Structures are given as C-alpha cells and as structure tokens.
Amino acid sequence: MSNTLPLIHLSPNDVVRLVHRIGLPQCIAGVAERIEQDFLRWSEFDKSARVASHSPDGVVELMPIADATQFAFKYVNGHPKNTTLGLPTVMAFGVLADVATGAPIMLSELTLTTAIRTAAMSSLAARTLARPGCRTMALIGNGAQSEFQAMAFRHLLNIQSIRLYDVDKAATNKLLSNLEGFGLDLVVCNSAAEAALGADIITTVTADKTNATIISPEMVTPGVHINAVGGDCPGKTELHRGVLEMGKVFVEYEPQSRIEGDIQQMAADFPVTELWRVLTGHVPARHSASQITIFDSVGFALEDYSALTFLYEKARSYGFGRDLALIPALNDPKNLFGALELASIAPEPSLVD
Amino acid sequence: MSNTLPLIHLSPNDVVRLVHRIGLPQCIAGVAERIEQDFLRWSEFDKSARVASHSPDGVVELMPIADATQFAFKYVNGHPKNTTLGLPTVMAFGVLADVATGAPIMLSELTLTTAIRTAAMSSLAARTLARPGCRTMALIGNGAQSEFQAMAFRHLLNIQSIRLYDVDKAATNKLLSNLEGFGLDLVVCNSAAEAALGADIITTVTADKTNATIISPEMVTPGVHINAVGGDCPGKTELHRGVLEMGKVFVEYEPQSRIEGDIQQMAADFPVTELWRVLTGHVPARHSASQITIFDSVGFALEDYSALTFLYEKARSYGFGRDLALIPALNDPKNLFGALELASIAPEPSLVD
Numbered sequence: 001m002s003n004t005l006p007l008i009h010l011s012p013n014d015v016v017r018l019v020h021r022i023g024l025p026q027c028i029a030g031v032a033e034r035i036e037q038d039f040l041r042w043s044e045f046d047k048s049a050r051v052a053s054h055s056p057d058g059v060v061e062l063m064p065i066a067d068a069t070q071f072a073f074k075y076v077n078g079h080p081k082n083t084t085l086g087l088p089t090v091m092a093f094g095v096l097a098d099v100a101t102g103a104p105i106m107l108s109e110l111t112l113t114t115a116i117r118t119a120a121m122s123s124l125a126a127r128t129l130a131r132p133g134c135r136t137m138a139l140i141g142n143g144a145q146s147e148f149q150a151m152a153f154r155h156l157l158n159i160q161s162i163r164l165y166d167v168d169k170a171a172t173n174k175l176l177s178n179l180e181g182f183g184l185d186l187v188v189c190n191s192a193a194e195a196a197l198g199a200d201i202i203t204t205v206t207a208d209k210t211n212a213t214i215i216s217p218e219m220v221t222p223g224v225h226i227n228a229v230g231g232d233c234p235g236k237t238e239l240h241r242g243v244l245e246m247g248k249v250f251v252e253y254e255p256q257s258r259i260e261g262d263i264q265q266m267a268a269d270f271p272v273t274e275l276w277r278v279l280t281g282h283v284p285a286r287h288s289a290s291q292i293t294i295f296d297s298v299g300f301a302l303e304d305y306s307a308l309t310f311l312y313e314k315a316r317s318y319g320f321g322r323d324l325a326l327i328p329a330l331n332d333p334k335n336l337f338g339a340l341e342l343a344s345i346a347p348e349p350s351l352v353d
Numbered sequence: 354m355s356n357t358l359p360l361i362h363l364s365p366n367d368v369v370r371l372v373h374r375i376g377l378p379q380c381i382a383g384v385a386e387r388i389e390q391d392f393l394r395w396s397e398f399d400k401s402a403r404v405a406s407h408s409p410d411g412v413v414e415l416m417p418i419a420d421a422t423q424f425a426f427k428y429v430n431g432h433p434k435n436t437t438l439g440l441p442t443v444m445a446f447g448v449l450a451d452v453a454t455g456a457p458i459m460l461s462e463l464t465l466t467t468a469i470r471t472a473a474m475s476s477l478a479a480r481t482l483a484r485p486g487c488r489t490m491a492l493i494g495n496g497a498q499s500e501f502q503a504m505a506f507r508h509l510l511n512i513q514s515i516r517l518y519d520v521d522k523a524a525t526n527k528l529l530s531n532l533e534g535f536g537l538d539l540v541v542c543n544s545a546a547e548a549a550l551g552a553d554i555i556t557t558v559t560a561d562k563t564n565a566t567i568i569s570p571e572m573v574t575p576g577v578h579i580n581a582v583g584g585d586c587p588g589k590t591e592l593h594r595g596v597l598e599m600g601k602v603f604v605e606y607e608p609q610s611r612i613e614g615d616i617q618q619m620a621a622d623f624p625v626t627e628l629w630r631v632l633t634g635h636v637p638a639r640h641s642a643s644q645i646t647i648f649d650s651v652g653f654a655l656e657d658y659s660a661l662t663f664l665y666e667k668a669r670s671y672g673f674g675r676d677l678a679l680i681p682a683l684n685d686p687k688n689l690f691g692a693l694e695l696a697s698i699a700p701e702p703s704l705v706d
C-alpha cells in the first residue's frame with residue numbers, strides 16, 4: 001500500500017513564508033474579512049461550544065464547526081506554566097475537511113495562526129463596536145499575543161499610540177523590541193490603571209488561569225471600548241463584574257461565552273448580544289459616543305474555520321505546503337484488508353491453536 | 354523560524370509495515386490487551402460522548418479522551434456512499450498528546466487502525482461474554498471491516514468456521530479471496546438467517562445508515578453471543594428490538610451507546626451493563642451457557658486511546674514514522690511574534706493611513 005489521498009500539510013514555516021509574502025497586516029486583514037463574511041452567514045453553520053479536557057496545569061480543547069461544504073476543527077491547549085519549560089502557553093493545529101465525503105483536505109499549524117485570527121477578530125469587533133476616531137489603546141498583558149493585537153489595531157483601526165502594561169517587565173521589553181520601527185507610539189506604564197488613562201480602547205490579553213481583576217470600574221471612562229481577550233476559560237476572567245454592568249456586552253457565541261467568558265461571573269440572564277447581529281445590522285453597536293462597549297471574546301471555532309479557509313486558499317495560490325500521507329487511497333474502497341497486502345507474507349499460526 | 358517541537362507522524366504505510374513486522378493477529382491481540390488494561394482503569398479517564406457533525410451523506414466525528422498523562426482524539430467520518438466515488442466509507446486519523454503541557458506527540462493514520470481496534474474490541478468482548486468453546490461464527494456484512502473481525506475471532510477465540518452473508522455478493526467474494534489460506538472454514542450463505550444457523554457467535558458489521566433489521570428474534574438460539582458492530586449512529590441500527598429483549602445487553606460507554614447503539618430503539622431505562630464492570634469482576638458475564646449475550650458496540654474513544662498508545666510504543670521501538678513540522682519551537686516561548694522574523698522584511702505601510 002503506497003498511495004494516500006491528497007491532503008496538504010502547512011507547517012509553521014509555511015505560515016511564516018505566507019506572512020513574509022503578503023505582509024502581517026494583510027494577513028490579519030484577510031482573515032478579518034473572512035471572519036466578517038462567515039459571521040454574516042451565521043445561521044449556515046453547525047455550531048457547538050468547544051469540548052474541553054481540563055487538568056491541573058491546563059486545558060486541551062477541540063473546536064469543531066461545519067457548514068454545508070466544509071468541516072473544520074482546531075486542537076488547542078492552554079498551559080500558563082509551559083513557558084517555564086520553554087514551551088508556548090498556547091499550541092494549536094487544525095484540519096479542514098470536505099463535508100460531502102468526510103475526507104480531510106488540509107492539516108495546518110495554528111499556533112501562529114491563532115494569534116493572527118484572534119487579532120483579526122478583536123480588530124473586527126472594535127471596528128464594529130468602538131466609537132469612530134479611536135487613536136489610543138491600552139494593551140494590558142504583553143505576552144505572546146500582544147504584538148499581534150497591536151499590529152491589528154494599528155492597521156485596521158488606525159490606532160497610533162499604545163499604552164503598555166504587564167506584571168512582567170521583560171514581556172513589555174520584548175514587545176518594545178518587536179514593534180520598534182512599526183510606526184506606533186509605545187508608552188510604558190506602571191499599572192493597568194495608568195495604561196487605561198486616556199485610552200479609547202482597552203485591550204486585556206493576560207494569561208493567568210485565575211479570576212483576576214485586571215480592569216475595575218474606576219478605570220473605565222465614558223465611550224471606551226473594552227477588548228477583553230484573556231478571560232476565556234472557566235475560572236479565568238479579567239474584568240471586575242462592575243465593569244460588565246457599565247456597558248453593553250458583545251460575545252461571539254453565547255452558549256460558549258456563558259461558560260468561558262468574563263460573563264461567567266454574571267447571572268445566566270445577564271444581557272449579551274452576539275456580534276453577528278451587529279454585523280448583519282439586526283442590532284446597533286452603540287447609541288452614543290459616550291456608551292461603553294465590551295467585547296467579551298473567548299475565541300470561537302468559526303474564527304478558526306475562517307483562518308483555515310484563508311490559509312487553504314493562499315497555500316493553493318502560492319504553492320505552499322506539501323502532501324501528507326495520512327488517509328490510504330484504496331484500489332477497491334471496500335477492500336481495506338487488501339491494503340495490508342498480507343498475501344506477500346506467510347500466514348501466522350493462530351495465537352490460540 | 355525553522356524549528357518545530359518533536360511530533361511523530363505515522364502514515365498508513367507505517368501501519369502496514371508494523372502489521373508485516375509483527376503480524377496482524379499479534380497487532381489485534383496487542384491492541385485488545387491494551388484495551389482490556391485501559392478498561393480496567395475506567396474511572397481514571399475523562400470520558401465524553403463523541404461530538405458528531407451530521408450532513409445528508411454522512412457524519413464527521415471527533416472522539417476525545419484523556420487520563421492524567423495522555424490526551425487522545427480520533428477524527429473519523431462515516432459516508433456509506435463514498436465507495437461509489439472510490440473513497441473509503443470510513444477514514445480516520447488520531448493524535449496523542451501530553452496532558453502536562455498540551456503538546457501533541459504523535460499524529461497517526463487510523464483508517465486501517467480503526468478496523469484493527471474494532472476487531473480487537475469485538476474479540477475482547479466476546480472472550481469475556483460468550484460461552485466457552487465457540488467454534489462457529491456468522492459474519493453478516495462482508496465489507497471493509499469484515500476480514501479484521503474474522504481474523505480476530507480466529508486468533509483470539511479459536512473460531513474455526515465462519516458463515517458469510519452480504520447483500521452484495523462481490524463483498525463476500527472479496528472476503529473469500531482475502532482470507533484464502535488463513536486456516537478458516539468459510540461457508541457462503543444466501544441470507545442472514547442461513548448464516549446464523551448453528552452459529553455460536555453472530556457478528557453484524559453492515560454499513561447502511563438506516564434502521565435495518567439484520568437480526569430478528571427467530572434467528573437467535575439459546576447461548577448465542579451477538580457482536581453487533583454496525584449499528585453505531587443515530588438512525589443506524591441492525592438488531593430487531595425483540596432481539597435486545599432476549600438477552601443481556603453490554604455496551605462500552607452508556608451515555609454514548611444510548612444515542613448511537615442498537616439500544617437507541619429502547620426506552621432510556623432499558624437495562625444495559627458497561628463492559629468494564631464485567632472485566633473488573635463487578636458483574637458476571639452470564640449466568641448459564643444458554644443465556645444470550647449481546648455486545649451493542651459503537652466504538653468508544655478509549656479504544657482509540659489504547660490503539661494510539663500501542664502504535665506509539667511500537668513506532669518508537671521499531672523506529673517507524675518521521676518528524677512532522679506542526680508546532681513551532683520558540684527560542685523564547687513568550688515571543689511568538691519573534692518567530693515571524695519580521696525584522697528581516699521592511700515594515701509595510703498601514704492599511705488605513
């Protein structure tokens with residue numbers, strides 16, 4: 001048996017090559033555009049909350065979703081202590097498959113891509129929800145995802161100045177070094193409250209798996225948009241519940257966000273609006289420039305579907321990736337046993353004769 | 354960015370090589386032994402019913418499971434019409450991962466392996482439930498999985514004679530050709546009822562996604578063990594409900610079997626026994642040689658966990674498989690952005706400047 005069905009493998013290096021080929025802002029914008037298009041056809045997707053397997057040090061999740069033609073899923077972990085072992089906190093890969101036959105068509109790295117799609121989702125939500133003319137963002141949590149958020153808001157919302165804070169000064173220094181020369185005014189702050197001062201948008205992207213209070217009500221001024229990215233797991237929140245009560249809360253997919261989002265702190269009937277309703281024009285984003293808007297983001301499978309279909313299209317048009325031998329191609333599809341080619345070896349004596 | 358974390362890729366050909374190296378009966382026996390060991394520590398596993406995405410032509414399922422050290426999942430489809438397109442009805446792959454860090458450690462083909470593990474599960478259940486001295490088996494449904502069932506029962510239960518039936522005579526002829534020279538007395542029958550005549554064990558492994566009646570009460574004689582493999586999906590059953598009422602019904606994991614097994618036809622309180630209770634000695638298999646036992650098998654994630662850990666051990670000891678570039682190895686795990694090496698390319702102008 002030597003043949004296998006066509007299945008493209010995209011490595012992390014393929015995604016790096018793609019970013020070099022078309023540019024990081026263009027990748028983020030391309031994924032954001034796809035997410036928007038896919039959110040506009042929300043009802044066409046077979047949606048479910050992700051399946052999580054929790055352990056003392058972290059979580060492993062499977063995130064499946066499908067429309068009538070494509071099935072996608074992501075494997076993703078979250079292990080905050082991994083960095084002490086030299087491993088990323090979040091590692092991910094995903095698969096795109098054909099609904100008509102069930103055959104997988106692409107296996108891709110999603111560790112880098114998850115950061116791109118999360119930044120794309122955040123900026124799409126902010127473009128939809130924030131008041132016009134935002135130029136300053138607080139970026140609280142300067143870890144693995146922070147630069148992607150900065151780049152997304154720089155290029156998709158025209159954010160000019162970013163106020164940085166992290167409990168770990170080394171993380172902030174890493175961000176400063178990474179984003180030097182990218183045209184952003186970067187201001188280092190000594191606390192989350194200081195970072196929030198005068199910010200039009202507050203982005204929280206912290207990693208600790210605890211019920212933290214990164215943002216409390218006194219930090220929140222009229223008209224601000226809060227992009228809460230890091231509270232995305234049971235027992236892992238970033239916003240004081242008083243903050244959630246100050247504004248209008250938007251989520252990706254309500255059943256999952258009730259479990260994982262900052263709104264896990266609130267009663268089951270605490271009012272939230274799914275973002276697709278704003279994108280489709282069913283619900284207005286905000287009634288005034290002084291209203292506070294909160295995007296309680298957790299990361300939904302549809303965003304990975306959008307990212308995977310974006311990667312698949314780019315891989316095909318640029319010729320990135322290679323064949324992966326994973327599914328056997330059978331001469332006779334009803335003859336799986338024949339694929340073992342046992343005729344070429346002598347039958348074994350029975351184990352119980 | 355060029356380095357990736359260690360992750361073994363096992364192709365279908367690697368599994369064929371393994372079967373040639375140690376023998377198919379030994380593979381089936383090895384997986385059956387692992388399944389038994391894993392079922393004996395049933396309570397250590399974080400179990401859930403699989404997540405299914407149904408479409409008009411089939412289903413795609415994700416089957417996750419974990420103990421304290423390893424997480425495993427299988428991707429598997431079921432598309433009965435695939436064979437008309439030259440594709441297998443069932444295609445599968447799986448991943449083994451480290452619970453402590455969330456890092457995947459092996460990606461393996463599971464199309465061939467699923468047939469091996471299903472045969473291993475069936476023979477383990479029959480060895481546990483069937484009366485001693487069974488020598489004749491009816492094998493109804495002679496498709497892709499049938500030879501694996503035949504080999505498993507030949508070598509693990511000492512079945513000598515197999516009575517074959519399939520609505521498609523070509524399927525039976527394929528089985529006859531594949532199993533020539535393997536020491537089995539193969540008897541072709543003209544109906545399921547004829548195949549069941551005098552059989553000690555009745556195995557049903559048909560593929561149609563319908564509520565079929567492959568076995569009806571008049572075919573079932575005292576003392577028989579029924580190994581019902583093909584009824585494994587909502588709307589896909591093989592046994593007349595009267596058959597289920599004739600004997601003691603055993604299942605893998607009750608919450609999943611209530612949805613997918615032949616017992617989907619029965620009331621929610623229809624009595625069933627999870628097989629692990631018999632293996633651990635909590636519940637007797639049967640009270641007499643004349644009792645009828647029914648293994649209403651649907652395929653549970655734990656069996657794939659057992660198969661994946663078996664493959665992982667063999668791959669390492671025989672040096673099968675190769676590295677797969679899927680998860681980036683970062684010089685600084687907190688610096689995902691740095692892996693993009695954007696410093697080597699000129700910053701792009703902003704998309705919104």
